[in-house]
Amino acid sequence: MSTGVVERAGSRLHYWLDGPAGGSLVVFSHGASMDHRMFDEQVPALTNAGYRTLTWDARGHGRSKPLGALPISVGDMSGDLLAVLDEVGEPGPVCLAGQSLGGYIAQDIVFTRPERVAALVVIGSTCATLPIPRWERWALAASPLMFRLWPDGHLRRLIARRTAVTPRAQEYALDAARQLAKDEFVAVWRAVGGAIHPEPGYRIGQPLLLCHGDQDRTGNVARTAPRWAAREPRCRYEIVPDAGHNANQDNSEWFNETLLDFLSVHYPAGEPA
Numbered sequence: 001m002s003t004g005v006v007e008r009a010g011s012r013l014h015y016w017l018d019g020p021a022g023g024s025l026v027v028f029s030h031g032a033s034m035d036h037r038m039f040d041e042q043v044p045a046l047t048n049a050g051y052r053t054l055t056w057d058a059r060g061h062g063r064s065k066p067l068g069a070l071p072i073s074v075g076d077m078s079g080d081l082l083a084v085l086d087e088v089g090e091p092g093p094v095c096l097a098g099q100s101l102g103g104y105i106a107q108d109i110v111f112t113r114p115e116r117v118a119a120l121v122v123i124g125s126t127c128a129t130l131p132i133p134r135w136e137r138w139a140l141a142a143s144p145l146m147f148r149l150w151p152d153g154h155l156r157r158l159i160a161r162r163t164a165v166t167p168r169a170q171e172y173a174l175d176a177a178r179q180l181a182k183d184e185f186v187a188v189w190r191a192v193g194g195a196i197h198p199e200p201g202y203r204i205g206q207p208l209l210l211c212h213g214d215q216d217r218t219g220n221v222a223r224t225a226p227r228w229a230a231r232e233p234r235c236r237y238e239i240v241p242d243a244g245h246n247a248n249q250d251n252s253e254w255f256n257e258t259l260l261d262f263l264s265v266h267y268p269a270g271e272p273a
Helices: 042-048 074-087 101-112 134-149 152-163 167-177 182-193 221-231 252-266
Strands: 002-008 011-018 025-029 052-056 094-099 117-123 208-213 235-240
Touching (some): 002 074, 011 074, 025 042, 025 074, 025 101, 042 052, 042 252, 052 074, 074 101, 074 182, 101 117, 101 182, 117 252, 152 167, 152 182, 208 221, 208 252, 221 235, 235 252
Parallel strands (some): 025 094, 094 117, 117 208, 208 235
Antiparallel strands (some): 002 011, 011 052
16 A cells, blocks of 8 residues: 655645556545545455555545635535546546545536546435425535534534444544544535535436445435436446445445446456546
8 A cells, every 4th residue: 555645725635545556446535524444444345356446535534634725615625636646647537436525526526527537436425416405405504503503522423323323333433523623524514515516407427336324314315315316327226234324334345245346347447547
């Protein structure tokens, strides 16, 4: 494994590159308040199958400190990831995999720079381009204030309980969430709320693996996923059993098998980008 740092917009972005030279690259982006460690079970499974992997800490998360210039947006973070890919000499197309916030980052890149994406994997995230009811837009706009007023310690414990169902994944989520200051978390969440931009006629042209845990109670992820899956012409929709919001951690064995099956069809390991 090799590591690196890219300085951008006042933040030092840390990334980790693993796997055989020449292997197809799968890029993992974590959820809000998580970090690159949430894909620890996916990296060896993919590298053993001949893939290269890139994990990173989005600005403000994990080792990528400080948060940098405010306000921030999902577009800023997708620009960060493209800068990391440029740094490692990978112009694409690559497979982008993202969980929750990471799913919005992946969607933003496939929307703005589709030539850099060969395939898309989204875990526990909603569609950024589907129209949503007015009351949901209002709730998203109001949520940063709600989180700012929430008692800090209770908020972090709640995040851990709501994002995972297994004790090991919950313990990780609590540790990761403690790495963000309250102001940092609120700024990141405001970026999540601003990621929605309805595009009724838009369709993702790349193969898409869309999945969420069968016990994912975060927002409207599980409720809206079937409608998103039905809209996309190249979508494979899977519900991860015995899993919550961090489905790739709660049931990593099932998820890894499904991911490798999807990649074997749409993004083989032995074909450099």
